[in-house]
Amino acid sequence: MPRKLVTNFKVEYLQVLDNSGNADEELMPRLSSEQIKELYELMVLVRVFDDKAYNLQRQGRLGTYLQVKGQEASQIGSAYALDKKDWIFPSYRESGALITRNHPMYMLLLYWSGDSRGLESPEGLNNFPITITVGTQIPQGTGVAWASKILKEKVVTMIYFGEGATSKGDFHEGLNFAGVFQVPAVFICQNNGFAISLPREKQTASETIAQKAIGYGIKGIQVDGNDVFAVYKAAKEAVDKARKGKGPTLIECITYRLGDHSTADDSSKYRPKEEVLEWQKKDPIGRLERYMLKNKLLNDKNKKVITEKSTEKVEKAVEEYEKVAPPQPEDMFKYTYAQMPDKLQEQMKDLKGE
Ligand SMILES: Cc1ncc(C[n+]2csc(CCOP(=O)(O)OP(=O)(O)O)c2C)c(N)n1
Known part of the structure; x- marks a missing residue:
């Protein structure tokens, strides 16, 4: 059958909240004040956890760790759009998505101490284990989404990966399959600028990651990944669409990894300090804070309380983690x-x- 050649396409870019904390009211997703506060509390909790995990590793109390820092809006905004029964397929950098999905923090620490028991998803939580092998979770998650479709479960699978993973065959196989079988999956690509030391520009010659979706007959959209409202809006629309049986979506979140690739990396060797400083100014938590202060959803006093409560929760998780007896040899x-x-x-x- 002859096909019409598409010679012209456009990739939609979504930003709701600017860096000064002003939201575009027309684009603003439907979120109650309570939900906005919950998103903020989750972002602070994840930041506190992330900093603590990094410090524990530096003190020799954790094996290794890969920081989320800077990517909180991409992870929390997307995972927040899911229902409890939905699935996530995380990579190693997804502490933010996992904490949003109630994976116990002490278990995350246990996993990063090298103990696989930390990955056992507690009963009733549909969180697939963390995948270290880049990209392999993409076809696996696509398969689970296909199974949900066959079983008519109305369950959505959200699959997380970095832009580096899009150079793997797994990405192309997964998205091709997802497009052909119209599975209820949402692909979240966090384009944080680097695959370890390899910059995005050397990873792919295509202008955007989102446009790769077009080749598979899937909707692709780019969002400001440091804008929690934009990420949530794009994710919620994609999740609702998938749940209605209307097919998968690829969401490219433009963000930045503020920390090193891992605790075994030194990013000052391959990226200028000024670049990191520029992105620190676009920190997703600061941006949401500015919005909330303007809209009287936050003040200096409750901001302090939220940080203190998060610190308490994280310290408790550390205590619990350090009490776990080592596994049997x-x-x-x-x-x-x-x-x-x-x-x-x-x-x-x-x-x-x-
Ligand atoms: C199959 C495979 N090849 C290589 C590696 C080593 N490795 C670990 S992380 C990484 C970079 C991945 O970058 P990206 O997908 O952009 O995710 P990010 O780390 O930036 O979140 C590589 C090459 C691996 N874990 N698995």
Whole structure:
């Protein structure tokens, strides 16, 4: 069948809240004052958690950690648009999305100490485990979304990844499949400027990540990823559309990683200090604060209380994490085979001194 060649396309860009904290009332998503406060509290909690996890690693109390810092609006604004029964597929940088989805903070710390028990999603929470292998969660999440469609569950799957992951085959396979089978998935690409030290410009020759959706017959949209209202609005529309059986969406959140790639990285080696300082001025939390102060949703007193409460919650999580007894050494033999091969049985006996 002959197809019409599309020679002209436009990628929509959405910003609701400017950096001075002024919202475009026409574009403002439907959010109550309570919901705006909840978004703010989540953003502060995630920032406090993130800073604490980083410091714990520096003190030798955590194995490794990948900071969210700067990307809170992208993660919290998107996860906030989901219902409890929906699924998320996070990468390693998604503490913000996971905390929004009620994954216990002490378990996140446990995971980053190298203990896989920290990834067990508590009963009733549809959070898939963190994926370290770049991009593999994209086709997996697409498959879960397809299953929801087959089962007519009206459940949406939100899949998180960075712009670097879009260079992997997994991204293209996942989006192609999602487009062909019109699965209820929302793809959240956090374009934070870098894949470790590789800048976005060297990652892909395409002008935007969002336009890649067009090749798969999917809607693609770019949003200001440091604007929690824009992210929430785009995500809510995409989630509602997916739930109605109207297909997937790719959302490119333009944001910036304010910290290093990981606790094993030194980003001053590959990006100028001035660039980081420029993005610090666009901090998503400060932007929401300015909006809330102007609209009398926040004052200096309750701002202080919110930070104190977050610190208390995080300190409690650290205490709980440090109380967890280490796993049994023989666990390392247990979960690969249904029936343990003789060699492994021998090694396990050795370990136990039998
Ligand atoms: C398959 C695979 N290749 C390489 C790596 C090493 N690695 C870890 S993170 C990363 C960069 C990913 O960048 P991006 O997708 O933009 O996400 P970001 O870290 O910026 O959130 C790479 C190459 C990996 N974990 N998995």
